[in-house]
Amino acid sequence: MRFSFWPTPSQAYDDVLELCSHAEQTGWDGIWYADHFMPNAADTSAPWPEAWTTLSALGARIPRVRLGTLVSGNTYRHPAVLAKMAATLDHITGGRVVLGLGSGWQENEHAQYGIPFYTVPDRLKRLDEACQVIKSLFSEAKSNFAGNYYQLEDASLEPKPVQQPLPLLIGGGGEKRTLRITAKYADEWNVWGTVATLRHKMAILDQHCAEVGRDPRSIQRSAVALLFMSDDAAYLEQMRNANLQQAAIIGTPAEVREIVADYQAAGVDELIVPDFTLGPKDRKLATMDTFIREVAGR
Numbered sequence: 001m002r003f004s005f006w007p008t009p010s011q012a013y014d015d016v017l018e019l020c021s022h023a024e025q026t027g028w029d030g031i032w033y034a035d036h037f038m039p040n041a042a043d044t045s046a047p048w049p050e051a052w053t054t055l056s057a058l059g060a061r062i063p064r065v066r067l068g069t070l071v072s073g074n075t076y077r078h079p080a081v082l083a084k085m086a087a088t089l090d091h092i093t094g095g096r097v098v099l100g101l102g103s104g105w106q107e108n109e110h111a112q113y114g115i116p117f118y119t120v121p122d123r124l125k126r127l128d129e130a131c132q133v134i135k136s137l138f139s140e141a142k143s144n145f146a147g148n149y150y151q152l153e154d155a156s157l158e159p160k161p162v163q164q165p166l167p168l169l170i171g172g173g174g175e176k177r178t179l180r181i182t183a184k185y186a187d188e189w190n191v192w193g194t195v196a197t198l199r200h201k202m203a204i205l206d207q208h209c210a211e212v213g214r215d216p217r218s219i220q221r222s223a224v225a226l227l228f229m230s231d232d233a234a235y236l237e238q239m240r241n242a243n244l245q246q247a248a249i250i251g252t253p254a255e256v257r258e259i260v261a262d263y264q265a266a267g268v269d270e271l272i273v274p275d276f277t278l279g280p281k282d283r284k285l286a287t288m289d290t291f292i293r294e295v296a297g298r
Contacts, residue, residue, distance in 0.1 A: 001260075002270035003296045004030030005288065006070060006224070010039070010046050013054065015281055020058055022285055023065070027298035030066040031058060032100070032272055035073060037109040044108060052085050059093040066096050070190060070224070070272065071171035073104030075115055075123060079130035079150060080157070083137045087161045095162030098188060099134065102171040103127040103178070124177045125149065131168065131185035138166055169222075173197075175204050183208035188220040190272070194247045195262045198223050202267055222270035223263055225249045226277045229256050229287060229295075248277075253294040260295055 005023040007016045020031045035051035038044040055067050067089075072082060082099070090097040103123040104110070110117040118126070129147040136143040137157040145152040169188035172178040182189045182205060191201055202221060209216040226248040228239040239250050249259050263271055273291065278284040292298045 001264045001268065001296075002029040002222075003292065003298075004028060004032055004066070004222075004270055004272045006032045006034070006272050006274040008274070008276055009034050009036065009048055009051070009054075012047075013049065013057070016054065017058065017061060019275065019281070019284060019288075020062055020065075023288060024062050026289060027292050027296070028065060028288075030068070030098075030270070030272070031055075031062070032068050032070040033058075035069040035071060035076070035100075036106055037076075037113065040106050040108065044112065052089070055097075056089055056092060059089055059096065064096075066098055067093060068098030068167075068169060069100040071100035071102040071169065073106070074101055074127045074130045075104035075110065075117065079133040080137060080152065080155060082130075083134045083157055086134075086166060087138065087157060087159065090161040090163055090166050091159060097161070097163070098167045098169050100169040100171055100190065101127070101130065101134075121177075124174075124181070127170075127178075128181050128184075131170075131181060134168060135165070135185060139164075167220075173201050175201070179205045180208045180212070182219065183212050183214050183216075186219055188222060190222040190224065192224045192247050194225065195259070195266050197247060198263065198268055199266045220269045221267055222272055223247075223268045224272045224274065227256070227273050227287070227291070228277055229253060229291065253290055256291070257295045 005028050007019050033051045033055055038048050039046050051069050059067050086097055086099040107117055126149045129150050133145055133150050138161055143152045143155045167187040169190055170182040170186040171190045173191040206216040226246050228250040230236055231252055236250055249256055275284050278287045
C-alpha cells in the first residue's frame with residue numbers, strides 16, 4: 001500500500017517544499033496538490049498558488065516520489081493544453097507524474113475568473129471527451145477528434161510522456177457518470193471516504209468495469225481522509241463527536257494502524273493524508289513521522 005502526503009495550498013512555498021522534502025526523505029510515496037485558484041469560502045483573499053507551477057518546482061527539487069494533482073478541474077484548461085503540461089512535467093521529473101482530473105465543482109473560482117461553469121451533466125460530458133483527447137495525445141503520433149466540445153486536427157504532442165502510459169487519475173464518487181468515466185478511461189481513481197464508503201463505491205466501479213469490458217484490477221484505487229491522530233483520549237473523543245464535513249481517520253497510532261489495515265483489506269492501493277488537521281509545521285512533521293513509522297511501518 002502506498003502512502004502519500006497532501007500539503008495545504010495556502011502555505012508558503014518554502015514551507016510546502018520543506019514538508020514535501022521531509023516526506024520524501026522519510027519514506028512517503030507521493031505528493032498531491034489541489035488544483036484550485038482560491039479557497040472555497042466567502043473570503044477568497046488567502047494566498048493560493050497555482051498547482052501545476054508548484055508541482056513543477058517541487059518535482060525539480062524532490063526526487064523519487066510521485067507527484068499529481070488532486071484533481072485538476074477539466075473546465076480550467078483545454079485538455080490538449082493540460083496534456084502538454086503533464087507530459088512536460090513527466091520529463092522534468094523523470095517519469096513521476098500522475099494527471100489527476102475531475103469535472104470541476106468549485107463555483108466561486110469560475111465566477112470570479114469568468115470561466116464557464118456549465119451544468120453538472122455538461123461538465124461530465126466534457127470530462128468524458130477530455131479523457132479521450134488526453135489519452136490519444138499521449139499515445140498517438142497524430143490525433144484527430146471531432147467531439148461536441150473538443151476538436152483535434154492532426155494534433156501532435158511531443159515529446160510523449162516518459163511513462164507509457166502516464167497515469168490518468170479520475171477523482172470523484174458520482175456513481176452513475178463519474179465512476180463510469182473512470183471505468184472507461186482511468187488508470188487510477190480517487191475519492192474521499194471512510195472504509196465503508198470505499199467498499200460501496202468500489203463495488204459500483206467494478207460493475208461499471210464489467211459493463212464496459214474492463215478488468216477492474218487494472219484501475220488503482222486511492223482514498224483521502226482527514227487525520228486526527230493523538231494519544232490524548234479526550235481530544236480524540238471530541239473529534240469523534242464533532243460534526244466533521246469530510247471523512248476522517250481518528251485514533252491513537254495503534255488504532256489508526258488498524259483503520260488503515262481495513263482500507264487496505266477493502267482494496268485501497270494508496271492512502272493520501274492531507275495536512276489540513278495536523279497543526280503548525282513542527283507538529284505536522286512530528287505527526288508525519290509517527291504515521292510513516294508506526295502506521296505505515298516504514
